[in-house]
Amino acid sequence: MTILYEWPPVRSQRVKWALEELEIGYRSQLVNLPEGEQNTADYRAIHPLGVVPALRTDAYTMFESVAIVLQLIDEHPEKKLAPAVGSPQRATYYQWSVFACAELDPAVMMYFNNTMRPREAMHPPGTPHDPKLAALGKSDFAARADMVSKVLSEKDYMLGTEFSGADILIGHSCFMATHMGLINDFPVLEAYYERLHQRPAHKRAYGA
Numbered sequence: 001m002t003i004l005y006e007w008p009p010v011r012s013q014r015v016k017w018a019l020e021e022l023e024i025g026y027r028s029q030l031v032n033l034p035e036g037e038q039n040t041a042d043y044r045a046i047h048p049l050g051v052v053p054a055l056r057t058d059a060y061t062m063f064e065s066v067a068i069v070l071q072l073i074d075e076h077p078e079k080k081l082a083p084a085v086g087s088p089q090r091a092t093y094y095q096w097s098v099f100a101c102a103e104l105d106p107a108v109m110m111y112f113n114n115t116m117r118p119r120e121a122m123h124p125p126g127t128p129h130d131p132k133l134a135a136l137g138k139s140d141f142a143a144r145a146d147m148v149s150k151v152l153s154e155k156d157y158m159l160g161t162e163f164s165g166a167d168i169l170i171g172h173s174c175f176m177a178t179h180m181g182l183i184n185d186f187p188v189l190e191a192y193y194e195r196l197h198q199r200p201a202h203k204r205a206y207g208a
């Protein structure tokens with residue numbers, strides 16, 4: 001049985017969306033972050049940093065949302081959510097997939113951590129919000145959102161006409177940005193996220 005360790009609506013949703021797109025049976029194991037369940041010895045044995053998501057299958061346990069999504073997609077080539085290994089399209093797929101966690105997530109999180117994140121949930125607890133870092137997160141996001149918008153002004157999806165795993169990964173960053181009010185200045189991204197939201201698997205993972 002596949003187990004998803006999650007606490008919606010955080011980056012575990014990315015994995016949940018992939019599980020739903022791929023029609024993989026799984027059990028959800030909630031890790032109550034506000035209650036500190038991520039710090040129990042049992043959960044730290046699964047993820048030593050005490051963050052979600054993590055995934056346990058009959059064959060392996062792993063963490064890192066983007067890596068998990070890429071792995072699951074590779075396990076299900078029949079679903080055609082990734083171009084062939086070694087193809088030129090695969091280069092673009094890797095590029096945008098990693099861009100989601102290496103460029104978009106940090107910008108969005110910098111903004112969140114310095115605006116909306118409850119101070120008791122900061123590391124260490126009580127750390128005050130820093131308006132300069134909030135502004136930096138916002139401008140970092142804008143530079144990256146511009147890049148993604150340019151791609152999506154010519155195509156429906158990150159790789160062209162077909163939905164792929166790169167859309168799950170970039171799409172989740174858009175979800176985060178939407179909830180932080182960062183996406184409003186990027187109508188192409190808003191329309192893209194709305195397109196993704198219409199997918200039944202997205203609705204099952206994130207709610208209607």
Ligand SMILES: N[C@@H](CCC(=O)N[C@@H](CS)C(=O)NCC(=O)O)C(=O)O
Pocket residue numbers: 010011012033038050051052053063064065066101
């Ligand atoms: N790079 C990791 C980031 C995971 C992460 O930071 N998760 C956050 C929620 S989005 C978390 O579990 N935070 C728990 C905490 O801060 O105590 C991934 O993408 O899986």
